[in-house]
Amino acid sequence: MFTGIVDGFATVFDIKKKKKIHNLTTKLPSTLCKNIKIGDSIAHNGCCLTVKKIExxxxxxxxxxxxxxxxxxxFLKIGENVNIERSVKYGDEIGGHIISGHVTNTVEIVKILNSDNNYILWLRLKNKNLKKYIFKKGFICLDGISLTVGNIIEDKFCVNIIPQTLFHTTIRNKKHGSLMNIEIDFYTQTIVDTTERLINEKNINIL
Structure with missing residues (x-):
C-alpha cells in the first residue's frame, strides 16, 4: 500500500528486454535505501514492483x-527518472490517499498551462470507460502522485500542481503527448460500481 506522496527519484540504469518481461534496474538515492530488502514493494511511477535484486x-x-x-x-529509457515511493509501514502518516500500486491504465497529456505559481495539466483518458470514476475534487493518482481532479470536459480532466509537487516529482519533465499512469481511487470505484449494480438489479426485478 502507498500514499501518493513521492519519496524521491530513481534513475533508470539498465533495461533488459526479454520476451513478455523486462528486467528494470534503477539507482535509488541513498536516503531511500535504508533497510531495503529483496521482496520489498516499491512503487515506480505509481506501479507496485517487487525488489528482485539489490547491489x-x-x-x-x-x-x-x-x-x-x-x-x-x-517506454522507459536509460537515464530517465521515475517517481519512487516505498510501501507504507505501520505508524506512517497517510499524506495523500490510499493507493494500491495497481495502475488502471495510462492518460495522455494534451495541454500544459504554466504561469507564475500556477501549473495545470490537462489529460485525456485513453480508456473512456474510466470517465465515470472521475469527479471534480476527487482523488486521482498520476505516476504515483496523489492529486485532486479539477475541471472535467468530456474525456479530459485537469489537475493543478503545487510548486512542491512540481519540483519534487517527474511532472516537471512531462511534455505534450507524454503518457502518465493513472490509478482510480479505490473507494470511488467501489461506490460507483456498487451503485450501478444495485440500479441494474432493481431494474431487472421491476421487469
Whole structure:
C-alpha cells in the first residue's frame, strides 16, 4: 500500500528486454535505501514492483507483460527518472490517499498551462470507460502522485500542481503527448460500481 506522496527519484540504469518481461534496474538515492530488502514493494511511477535484486544503491525489478501493456514503464529509457515511493509501514502518516500500486491504465497529456505559481495539466483518458470514476475534487493518482481532479470536459480532466509537487516529482519533465499512469481511487470505484449494480438489479426485478 502507498500514499501518493513521492519519496524521491530513481534513475533508470539498465533495461533488459526479454520476451513478455523486462528486467528494470534503477539507482535509488541513498536516503531511500535504508533497510531495503529483496521482496520489498516499491512503487515506480505509481506501479507496485517487487525488489528482485539489490547491489548497493541499485535495485532490479521485473515488469511482466500485463504491466508493460497497461502502464508507461514499457517506454522507459536509460537515464530517465521515475517517481519512487516505498510501501507504507505501520505508524506512517497517510499524506495523500490510499493507493494500491495497481495502475488502471495510462492518460495522455494534451495541454500544459504554466504561469507564475500556477501549473495545470490537462489529460485525456485513453480508456473512456474510466470517465465515470472521475469527479471534480476527487482523488486521482498520476505516476504515483496523489492529486485532486479539477475541471472535467468530456474525456479530459485537469489537475493543478503545487510548486512542491512540481519540483519534487517527474511532472516537471512531462511534455505534450507524454503518457502518465493513472490509478482510480479505490473507494470511488467501489461506490460507483456498487451503485450501478444495485440500479441494474432493481431494474431487472421491476421487469
Amino acid at each position: 548497493n544503491y541499485y535495485i532490479m525489478c521485473d515488469i511482466i507483460e500485463e504491466t508493460l501493456k497497461s502502464t508507461n514503464l514499457g
